[in-house]
Amino acid sequence: MVEREKLTEEKIFESATEIFLEKGMDGARMRDIADHAGINKSLLNYYYRSKDRLFNAVYEKLAGQLFDMFAPVFDENLSLEEKIRYFFREHISFLQKNPRLPIFILYEVNRNPERFRKLIQKFDFEALWDTLEKQHEKELAKYNISMEMLPQLMSSLAALSVFPFAARSFLEAIFTKLGIDFDDYIEERKKFAAEFTIKALKR
Amino acid sequence: MVEREKLTEEKIFESATEIFLEKGMDGARMRDIADHAGINKSLLNYYYRSKDRLFNAVYEKLAGQLFDMFAPVFDENLSLEEKIRYFFREHISFLQKNPRLPIFILYEVNRNPERFRKLIQKFDFEALWDTLEKQHEKELAKYNISMEMLPQLMSSLAALSVFPFAARSFLEAIFTKLGIDFDDYIEERKKFAAEFTIKALKR
DNA sequence: AATAAATTAAACCAGATGGTCAAATTTAAT
DNA sequence: ATTAAATTTGACCATCTGGTTTAATTTATT
Numbered sequence: 001m002v003e004r005e006k007l008t009e010e011k012i013f014e015s016a017t018e019i020f021l022e023k024g025m026d027g028a029r030m031r032d033i034a035d036h037a038g039i040n041k042s043l044l045n046y047y048y049r050s051k052d053r054l055f056n057a058v059y060e061k062l063a064g065q066l067f068d069m070f071a072p073v074f075d076e077n078l079s080l081e082e083k084i085r086y087f088f089r090e091h092i093s094f095l096q097k098n099p100r101l102p103i104f105i106l107y108e109v110n111r112n113p114e115r116f117r118k119l120i121q122k123f124d125f126e127a128l129w130d131t132l133e134k135q136h137e138k139e140l141a142k143y144n145i146s147m148e149m150l151p152q153l154m155s156s157l158a159a160l161s162v163f164p165f166a167a168r169s170f171l172e173a174i175f176t177k178l179g180i181d182f183d184d185y186i187e188e189r190k191k192f193a194a195e196f197t198i199k200a201l202k203r
Numbered sequence: 204m205v206e207r208e209k210l211t212e213e214k215i216f217e218s219a220t221e222i223f224l225e226k227g228m229d230g231a232r233m234r235d236i237a238d239h240a241g242i243n244k245s246l247l248n249y250y251y252r253s254k255d256r257l258f259n260a261v262y263e264k265l266a267g268q269l270f271d272m273f274a275p276v277f278d279e280n281l282s283l284e285e286k287i288r289y290f291f292r293e294h295i296s297f298l299q300k301n302p303r304l305p306i307f308i309l310y311e312v313n314r315n316p317e318r319f320r321k322l323i324q325k326f327d328f329e330a331l332w333d334t335l336e337k338q339h340e341k342e343l344a345k346y347n348i349s350m351e352m353l354p355q356l357m358s359s360l361a362a363l364s365v366f367p368f369a370a371r372s373f374l375e376a377i378f379t380k381l382g383i384d385f386d387d388y389i390e391e392r393k394k395f396a397a398e399f400t401i402k403a404l405k406r
Numbered sequence: 407a408a409t410a411a412a413t414t415a416a417a418c419c420a421g422a423t424g425g426t427c428a429a430a431t432t433t434a435a436t
Numbered sequence: 437a438t439t440a441a442a443t444t445t446g447a448c449c450a451t452c453t454g455g456t457t458t459a460a461t462t463t464a465t466t
Contacts, residue, residue, distance in 0.1 A: 024227075026226075026227065026230040029423075031423080031424090040446075041425090041445095042425080042426075050424080051424065103313050105373070106373060107227075109370075110372045116372065116376050120380070123380075125377060126380070151383055152396075155366070155374060156395075156399060159363050163362035163366045164362070166369055167309050167361070167362075169316040169319065170308070170319065173320045174328060177323070177328050177329070180354055185358075188355060193355075196355075196359060197403070199402065200399045200400070200402045200403035211413085211414090232452090233455085234453080243414060244455090247455095248454085248455060249414080254454065254455090
């Protein structure tokens, strides 16, 4: 039954996503995923041959989501400053809705780098690089940003937006002791990170 | 036997540290730790009552190391700019020697926030906060940094230095496709992150 | 050397885990 | 309605896992 099949398979996938996000590959239990989906455990193996395949499906979907959030940075017809503001606003908003995504991806990529390499082998980063360079040729010159600095710059953008989520529990524990609310902190961060970066670039 | 006991216990601890750093709590196997230490599995339970206790010992040691790296920032008698340069140079150098530490701590704190809360309950962050504030009262005013910005600022320092290591496998996979060497990138980062931050603060 | 205590090893165990299988049930096709 | 195919279930299994136990061996004490 097509309709039913889709429902069950989706239910499994959604449950698996939740459990894997929370517990990681090693910590997740097939039984927990089945229970969470309200189905029999052998159905997991019926729809997805094994834990590894089920995990892969979830992993690729989530990694895809993460990458998609970077796409607009290369598309949008905005000035460099506008793009920086746009990036932090949209990316942090996305992470607010998917707070566990960063630590999940970072940890699982770390656990199995080869899987990640295979996943991104089709991507043409060189082309994106060139696009970015051409789009902002004048601005990069104006800000005195050399091509050799780009990896430092790009990873700093990622760092400023992703780190608070990857380190969420860590920061929350400390913030609590200082009377700081994590959600407020994140809300502020959209603007802070943008202004911080823009100031750092101006000379 | 005192001498031998210490050797065995240390050997166990070092092996456990390596395995836990690599595989995390869930992925680590007591058998692997024993094999790595070249001893019988029951010795693990003889010296450390359980996997959980062994893990805790390792976790607390490593978390302590990480915190210690922040201490000089509060001690050293340096200007704010000097401190920023000092921080990135020393902290990143430390992480070069302990590259797996960040993702391990972030993941395990995330997996069990309560354990982390207990670990840091004795720390007086308020006091450190005040110290920092007093040390740099004039500079903070000069740079127009308000106290409300400090969490954003401090977490940005951490982000810029920690993120590249937490995301190491991720970045490495992409860098490889761009012909960038990760170690070179990290070496550059000590200065880049410092200058980036200092520029961001100046007005 | 004799004895007690600490240390190590080997075998073992109960529970958990991913996965299988045969049978039953539901759905689609004739 | 009958048949074939797809879906679901419950029981079951081999393996793995953290941990225990018992006995042997080594070390320290007298």
